[in-house]
Amino acid sequence: MREEIKIAIFGLSLNVLDTIKQKVRLMYDDSLDVSWANIADPHLDILLVNDMFFSSPTIQNLVGAKKVPYLRLVNKNEKSGQIEGDKLYLPFIATDEIRNWFKDRYFDVPVSIKAVNIVNQISKNVDITKVIPELFNERNGNVQIFDGKGNIALASIRTQQVWPDVSRKIQGTDASLNYTYATMQMAQAVSVQQGVDLTSWLWDLLWYSDVVNEKHNSSNCYKLLDWPQPIHQNERQMIFKIAACFERGASIQQVAQKTDYSEAEINRFVSVGLLSQVLKKISADETKLVEKVEQSSGVLRGFFGKLRKKLGL
Known part of the structure; x- marks a missing residue:
């Protein structure tokens, strides 16, 4: 009867994933079935995880509470095929060091104390x-x-x-x-x-999250690529006014002057906008913000009329 080892690989693009699967399978002889499992599998034997996602609670539960043997996958061409502590450097090369690591996991050889301690030292949050x-x-x-x-x-x-x-x-x-x-x-x-729509959905998800608020220089200039569509009615006027300024291209400082909103509020808009790709950074000579736009009630009425028509409000 053939024996089985269950391996999960998390957080890699499909082409890299397929390459690693092929090379890992070749490291074991035909007497052993290599089964590619989901990270939720309760009988997981080995976890290979993109280092970017190692701090997520799901992964930390696997390597911390459930003690699943793991390797953090790091792209570094000059160290390709090497294992240092709990890190395996990509591109994947089946060196003797790597073969021994995988075979040791099959024979239940304990992982090093150094690798275990790393789990307790890292931040629990990803970037x-x-x-x-x-x-x-x-x-x-x-x-x-x-x-x-x-x-x-x-x-x-x-x-x-x-x-x-x-x-x-x-x-x-x-x-x-x-x-x-x-x-x-x-x-x-x-x-x-x-x-x-992915962009609109992501903007709302990030806007109502406290985790996104990177500090930007007030002289930095940005241009609107897509209109956000906020969920809550009471925030729409502020968000649309800020968006209208950036539609012409403007700096954070200029928008603060035109709208009377604080630079902190506009900075938050910029942080969310850049991540959700509704905003892009531009040079100062590309800005075209109309002077005193907020002082013209006629301009504002016309703008909100067009905006309601565009967004179907």
Whole structure:
């Protein structure tokens, strides 16, 4: 009877994932079945995880509470094929060091004390400024978005659509925001329904989260790429006024002067806007903000009339 070892790989693009799977399989002889498992499998033997996502609560539970042997995958060409502590450097090369590590895990040889201690030393939060751009990377296809409080949504990166989890009652997210690749069955289950726009959905998710508020220089200039569509009526006027200024191209300082909103409020808009790709940074000579736009009631009335028509309000 053939024996089995269950391995999960988390947080890699599909082409890198397939390459690693092929090379790992070749390291074991034919007497052993290598089974590629989900990170939720209760009988997981080995976890390989993109270092970017190692701090997420889900992964920390696996390596901390459940003591699943793991390696953090780090891209570093000059160290390719090496293992240092709990880090495996990519591109993946099946060196003797790596072969021995995988075989030791099969024979239940304990991982080093150094690797175990690292789990207790790291931050429990990931850098979501590195996670969010992956939600716009078409190579990722269909992804399941989640955080420490549970599932958030399924997204199709290629079609830029999102299907929010209707059972989730929590607005916003936190620094545990993460994603994993969705199964074909999950994608097919929502394909008959119309999703919501990824950019608009992501803007709202981040706007109602305390985790996004990077400090930007007040002289930095930005231009609006897409209009946000805030959920709550009482915040729409502020958000639309700020967006209207950035539609022409403006600095944070200029928008503060034109709207009388604080630079902190505008800075928050910029932080969320850059991450959700509704805003881009421009040079000062590209700014075209009309002087004293807020002092002209006629301009404002005309602007809000056009805005209501554009957004169907």
